[in-house]
Amino acid sequence: AQSVSQHNHHVILSEAASLELGCNYSYGGTVNLFWYVQYPGQHLQLLLKYFSGDPLVKGIKGFEAEFIKSKFSFNLRKPSVQWSDTAEYFCAVNAYSSASKIIFGSGTRLSIRP
């Protein structure tokens, strides 16, 4: 069965620190990959997505993610975080298969110290 793993459950950083959040999935075929963000008290919003082409994708607010097919990974990065990046981040995978399920990871809570 497909699964998505986000190994960092809670990350605490200071402002201006660099960020990398891990995401690994367990499907061997073609996938679409997403990162969503949930700010406190708000609903989920799309940060960025990968469908095909350049494995390095750029999203909103200075975030980027790199798809490494050989590692089944889609890690999220930001060179310098801000206090306003405090949120929960979810990786999601949709596989090109007969099923149309979308699988989310368990989420990573990011806390930024001002």
Added chain:
Amino acid sequence: EAQVTQNPRYLITVTGKKLTVTCSQNMNHEYMSWYRQDPGLGLRQIYYSMNVEVTDKGDVPEGYKVSRKEKRNFPLILESPSPNQTSLYFCASSLTNFNEQFFGPGTRLTVL
């Protein structure tokens, strides 16, 4: 304004009392989905719908029903709610299942 709406936003009910959470989108999306969000478990898909009259189970469908009689609406039905269904529920829609999803504001359900 393009959006996904859910009602009610908050609901406290008792075990066994049937309830319906409505979901509506105005973007003419084909794919709609329901998720529940629980601490430490992320979002888990309950049911999804590829189009009108086409629905299928997600990862945690037990205790839930859905229907898709119109493209814009995708209600979630709990025939006999139980305390383990206390959760935060999100409805989402997308053009197809391969596109980004747009989420509703969430419904916080408490079953006593």
